[in-house]
Amino acid sequence: MGKIPVWNPAIEFIEREALEQLQLARLRQTVEWALKTPFYHQRLTEAGLTRPEDIASLRDVRNIPYTTKDDLREAYPAGLLAVAPEQAVRLHTSSGTTGMPTVIYHTRRDIEHWTELVARCIVATGATARDVFQNMTHYGLFTGGLGLHYGAEQVGMLVIPASSGNTHRQIQLMKNFRTTVVHATPSYLLHLYEVLVNDGMTREQLCLRKAFIGAEPHSEQTRRKIEELFGIKAYNSYGLSEMNGPGVAFECVYQTGLHLWEDAYILEMIDPRTLQPLPEGETGEIVMTTLQRQATPLLRYRTRDLSHLMSGHCPCGRSHRRLARITGRSDDMLIVNGVNLFPSQIEEALMKIPEVGTNYLIQLEKRGSMDRLVVKTELCAKLFMGDRQTLDDLRERIGERLRSAILVKPAIELHQPGSLPVSEGKAQRVLDLRPAF
C-alpha cells in the first residue's frame, strides 16, 4: 500500500466500522443543521423527526423523506439555508434553463471540506504537485471550474485557469506550459483532438499524461477512445452541483469504478419507480445525503443519476465503496415507440465501431403516429472519402449494431468530420423534435 498515492490516508483507508460510526455522528449533526431550515423543519417534523437523537442507527436514514430537485426549486432562494447569511461565503446556482434555478450555500468550512474531497480525488489518480493542471471547464456559478481549481491549488499543482472555450488557445497553453493534466468534458476533449490534428499537430508535441473527465455521462468506449487518441490515462469524475459539484466520486489509479467519499456522503441506491432500496450490483437511482455541509444540508437527495454499487475491493485498499460509471439519468430515458432506451446505450454501441468519428447526435421525430429515431454520426477523417457502396454498407452495419443494442433500428445519417455542432460545455446529444402534447 506504500506506493498508492493518497491525500488523507487516515480517512481514505478507515475501517468500515469506524467509518459507519463517523457517518452516524455526522448524520445526526446534519439533521440538527437541517432542522434550522424552513424546508426541513417542516418536512422532518411531519416525519416525526424533531431531534438528532431520533436517528438511532445509520439504517434510520430510511425514515427521512426524500428530497427532490423540485423541492430545491421551491425552497429557492433561502428555504434551505441553515446558517445566518453572514456565515455563508459562497453560493452556486444552477442555470435554471430547465425551470426555476436551485442554489447551494457554503460556509468557509464547507468550502474547505469540498476542497479536501477534490484534493483526494486528484491525488488518487497519481497526480502530484509537480503536475501542470489546465482546467478547461467554465469558472463561475458552474461548480466544475472553481471546484477543481480549489482542489488542484490545495494539492499544489501549477493551475492554469483556462476556463472553457477557445480551443486553439487551449492547445497553445498546453504546448507552452507543458500541461500534464487537464479537466474537461469527454466530448470537448474529443473535439480538442480534432482541432489539434487539423492544425497539423501531433500528440507528441504535448506533454499530456492524464485527463479528468466528467460533467456528462459517457461510455467506457469513449474513455478508451480519449486514452488512445492522446496516449494518456483518463479518469472518470462524478459530481453534481447539489453535492457541491466535483469531488463526490473519482477513479483511482486502478480505474476500477469511482470511490465515493462516504465520510462526506451517505449513498443509497433505489429503484426510481418503487423507491425501494436495491441490493449491491443492481442498477438504480443514486440517493445521497450530505454529512459535512452546514450551510445547505441535503437529506436523501434523489440525484436522478443511474449507476450501481460495485462489489469486492479495489486493489488500492481504500475502504470507501465504488460506484460504476453513470449510465444515464432516470429522467433522460427515451421512449421510442414504446421501447425504453438510454442515450448512453447508443453511444456505447457507436464507439465500438472503428469507422465512427468523435461526434454524434440522436434525433427524435414524429412521423404520423410513429416515433422516428435518427442517429447522426460523424465518420473518421479518411473514411468519408469512400465510395457510395462502402458508405451504404457502413450505414447498414451501424444500423444493425444499434438494433442489437437498443432493440430499435434507427435511421443512420453519416456526416463529414467536424460537421455536427460542438458544445463547449456539456454535450447536447439528444434533440427531441416530437410534439410535447
Next chain:
Amino acid sequence: MGKIPVWNPAIEFIEREALEQLQLARLRQTVEWALKTPFYHQRLTEAGLTRPEDIASLRDVRNIPYTTKDDLREAYPAGLLAVAPEQAVRLHTSSGTTGMPTVIYHTRRDIEHWTELVARCIVATGATARDVFQNMTHYGLFTGGLGLHYGAEQVGMLVIPASSGNTHRQIQLMKNFRTTVVHATPSYLLHLYEVLVNDGMTREQLCLRKAFIGAEPHSEQTRRKIEELFGIKAYNSYGLSEMNGPGVAFECVYQTGLHLWEDAYILEMIDPRTLQPLPEGETGEIVMTTLQRQATPLLRYRTRDLSHLMSGHCPCGRSHRRLARITGRSDDMLIVNGVNLFPSQIEEALMKIPEVGTNYLIQLEKRGSMDRLVVKTELCAKLFMGDRQTLDDLRERIGERLRSAILVKPAIELHQPGSLPVSEGKAQRVLDLRPAF
C-alpha cells in the same frame, strides 16, 4: 480613527519610516529572487547589480533598468520564473490579442499575499462579511474575476461567482440574493442599468449599496453617473495583470484617490518620453516594482498607465500614498491632425452633458490627407424623440463642448439609446480606421 474600517491596521497605518525600511528589505529580497531568472540575471548583471546588498538604499531602485511589456513577451513562457516549477500553484496569462502573450506565476504565498491586498481594498470601502458580493467580471485567466473572488472570500462576504455576461440573469441574481456589492467594469454597469430600466424595474427593487469599478479607464463623471443612477457609492479599483491584477490600489470610504499598497509595491512616476522621475502632482507613467512576489518578481515595470501622485493625507489616516484615477495609457494617446488627445478627455466632457446617454464610441477616419474624428454618442431615452431642430442644436452644443476640451472639433453622431455596441468586458471605446501606413 476607531471607526475607519480596516483589514490590517498594523500595515495600513504603518509609519512612513518603518514602511520604507520594510520596502528596502523587501526590495533586496526581490532582487535576490529576480537574479534567479534568466531574464533578470542577464539584465541586472549588465547593470552591475549582482547581489541584493548592491541596493544600499531605496533610492538605489533607480539603478535598476526598466522592464517593459516587450521584455515580458520575450521572456514568455518561463524566462521570468524565479522558483522551481513545482513551487508555482497558479499562472495567469494575458490574452495575447495585441502580440505575444505574457505570463505571471504565483507561489502559494504569492496568492495569499495577493488575496490579503484585495481584502484590504474591499474592507477599506466599508464592505464587510455581512455583504453579499456579486462578482460580474470574467473568471479564468483574466485576473479580475479570481482576484476579487479570493479577496472577498477572505473577508467572508457571501460571494456569488456570477462571472461576466448574461445581464438578465445578473439582475435576477441581484434581486434573489439581495446583492449589496458588485464588481464590474464601469461600462458594464451603465449597460446593466439600461437593461434594468428596459425590463421595467427600478433600483429600489435591488439592495445594492456599493460597486467596485475598474479594469478600464473612466472619468469622475462616469463614476458619479453610476452612483446617481443606482443610488450607491462606486469605488475606483486599480490593478493590472503584471502586478497580480486587482488589489494594487483602491479608494477608501473617503473616495479621495486610490491608496497604493506600498508594502507590496514601490511606485515611481516618470515622464514616458524622457524616463526621468516626476515630482509629486505631475502626471506621468506609473512604474512599479513588486516587493512580495517570489514566483515572478518584476523590477521597475513600465505600466504605461498615466496618473499622478496626490499630495497631503487622506482623512482615513492610512500612510500609503494615493494615486489619482488613471487618465489613460501612454500608448493610447490619439494624435488627430497633429493634436495629442486622450479618449478619457472626450469621455469626461461627454459625461458632463445631461442629455448624453451611457454609451459612446470614438471613431478615427482618414479623409484625403486629413484625420477625421467622429464621436458617436447615445442619448438619454426621452430625448431621442425630440424634433430635428432640438437634435441639431444638441449636436452643435456637444461639438463645441468637445472642442473646448480637446482643441479639435469632432463630427457628432447622435444615436438611439442601446444602439451602440456593448462589450461585456473592457469597453472598446476607440475605433481607429486610419490606414497604418
